[in-house]
Amino acid sequence: MRKSIVVALLLVLPMVMSADRLIRIPMQTDADFTLVRDMGYEIASGSRVDGFVDILVNQRFVEETMREYPGARLLPLEWSELVPTDSRNEMGYYYGPNENALFWAELAENNDMVDTPTSYGTSYEGRDLNFVRITKAGPDAPAILFTALTHAREPGSNSVIIDWAQWLTTEYGNDTMATFILDNAQIYIIPIVNPDGYVYNVPDPQGRDQRKNMNWTLGNGVDLNRNYSYMWGYDESGSSSSPSAATYRGTAALSEPETLAETQWIDSIEPLGGFHYHTWGGYLIYPYGFNNSPTPHQSTFQSWAAQMTAQNGYEYGRCGEVLYDVNGDAVDWSYGASTHDPMLFFTPEVDDNGFWGSQNDTSLIVNNNLECRYMNKILCMNLLSMTGVEEGTYAQCEGSVMELTLGSNPVSAVLSYTVTGAVPASMSVLDVAGRVVATPEGGNWVVPGDMQNGIYFILAENGNESVSQRFTILR
Numbered sequence: 001m002r003k004s005i006v007v008a009l010l011l012v013l014p015m016v017m018s019a020d021r022l023i024r025i026p027m028q029t030d031a032d033f034t035l036v037r038d039m040g041y042e043i044a045s046g047s048r049v050d051g052f053v054d055i056l057v058n059q060r061f062v063e064e065t066m067r068e069y070p071g072a073r074l075l076p077l078e079w080s081e082l083v084p085t086d087s088r089n090e091m092g093y094y095y096g097p098n099e100n101a102l103f104w105a106e107l108a109e110n111n112d113m114v115d116t117p118t119s120y121g122t123s124y125e126g127r128d129l130n131f132v133r134i135t136k137a138g139p140d141a142p143a144i145l146f147t148a149l150t151h152a153r154e155p156g157s158n159s160v161i162i163d164w165a166q167w168l169t170t171e172y173g174n175d176t177m178a179t180f181i182l183d184n185a186q187i188y189i190i191p192i193v194n195p196d197g198y199v200y201n202v203p204d205p206q207g208r209d210q211r212k213n214m215n216w217t218l219g220n221g222v223d224l225n226r227n228y229s230y231m232w233g234y235d236e237s238g239s240s241s242s243p244s245a246a247t248y249r250g251t252a253a254l255s256e257p258e259t260l261a262e263t264q265w266i267d268s269i270e271p272l273g274g275f276h277y278h279t280w281g282g283y284l285i286y287p288y289g290f291n292n293s294p295t296p297h298q299s300t301f302q303s304w305a306a307q308m309t310a311q312n313g314y315e316y317g318r319c320g321e322v323l324y325d326v327n328g329d330a331v332d333w334s335y336g337a338s339t340h341d342p343m344l345f346f347t348p349e350v351d352d353n354g355f356w357g358s359q360n361d362t363s364l365i366v367n368n369n370l371e372c373r374y375m376n377k378i379l380c381m382n383l384l385s386m387t388g389v390e391e392g393t394y395a396q397c398e399g400s401v402m403e404l405t406l407g408s409n410p411v412s413a414v415l416s417y418t419v420t421g422a423v424p425a426s427m428s429v430l431d432v433a434g435r436v437v438a439t440p441e442g443g444n445w446v447v448p449g450d451m452q453n454g455i456y457f458i459l460a461e462n463g464n465e466s467v468s469q470r471f472t473i474l475r
C-alpha cells in the first residue's frame, strides 16, 4: 500500500534529490593527492596534514566510488545540499509534504537500516499517518521516538528530524555514538503528526498559519496538542473549550483520528522516551504541564535537560515554569497516561526565529539542526543508559577496593580522574568496541582533537581487579 503511493509520487514530481555527495578519501602521500586530482574528481577540500581529501561525486556514482577507495566514507549532507533544489515551490528550505514523502522513501531505499514509511492510521481527511524506523538492533531493542509537526505551522520541527535521520544513517559505522545508538535502540520517527494541516499550509509562499488539524466541524480545527487523554480539559487556562481558539481541545479526549491512532501506536511500541518537537522559542519542556507540579522523575528530567541544553542554552523546565500551563498535551500523556509506564518525553521548542523563520535561510536551519542533533544524542545515550545495555562490559566492581572517580566537567577537553586502591593502577581508554584508544597517565587526560565523538570507557586495572567508568565525548 505504501509502496504504491510512493511510486505514484515519484512519477508526478521531478527528480529533485539527485544531489552531489561529498566523499572523504584517506590520503597517505602527495602522490595520492595528485592521483585523485588527475582522475578529474572535483576536490571540495582536503588536508595534507590530516591526510584526507573530500571529493564531490554525483549520487549515482557514490557506491562505485566508495568501492574504489578502501577507507572512503560518505560525509553527511549539510542542509543547503540536502534540501531539494526546487523546494521553493513547496515550503522554501523546509521540507514540504511531498518532499518529505520523497526523502523518507529514498532514505529507506538507500539504507537497509531504515524501514519504508509505514502507516499507523489515517488522518481526518484520509491521509496516511506514517512512521519510520531506523535501527541495526533487533525487534526487542528499546524504542526511542521523535515526532514533529503536531502543529502544522512549525516546519522547523520536521527539519531537525530529517537532519537527525540522515546523520544517524550516514554516520553509522563512522561516529561511535551513532553506531552505539543504532546498535542498541530502535529509533522511531513520526515526521508529520498532522499531515492535513501541513498540506493546507503549502499554497501560500509565506506559509499559512494553520496550527490545528483540519476537523472544522465546529470551528477551524482541533489543537492536537491539547487533545491527548491525560488530564484532558483539566482547566480552561491550559486549553480552551472554544472551537475558534488556537488551543481548542476538541469535544473529548482523543476525539481526533490523529491523536487516537498515534497514542494506540505508541502504546504498541512502548518507547523509553523521546522528543515531541515543536517550534519556536528555544525551550526544552518536561512534564507536568497541566498543573506545573513536579513528576516523580523531576530530578532526572531536570539533570538531563541541563545536559542537553549545555550547548544551545535553551531555557528548560516544566511548561508552567518557562511558558504557561498546558493540559492534554503529548508530553503529559507520554509520561502520565495509565496505559503504559512513564515514558521520559520532552518537548523541545526549536529556536526557529518564527514559525516560518528559516524558510529562506539555510544557515538558520543548519544551526537549529546541529543544536538539536546534540540534544538528540544526549537523550538517546541517557535513555539507553537506563536500560543498562553496556553495563558490565568492562566493569567488575563487585568487592572492589579500588575506586575510579571522574572529574565533574563532562564537556571539558581534559578528562580528570582519580583512582584509589592498594596497588597503583594502569589506565586505559576504550571505545565501545573494546579497542584501547589511549593510555592516560597522571590523573589528567587531554582528549585528542581528532578523537571521534562518542561513548568511551576509562578503565583502571591493578592486576587483581579493574574498575571502569563510562564517559561521553561531545564537541
Ligand SMILES: [Zn+2]
Residues within 6 Å of the ligand: 151, 154, 278, 279
Ligand atoms: Zn507547537
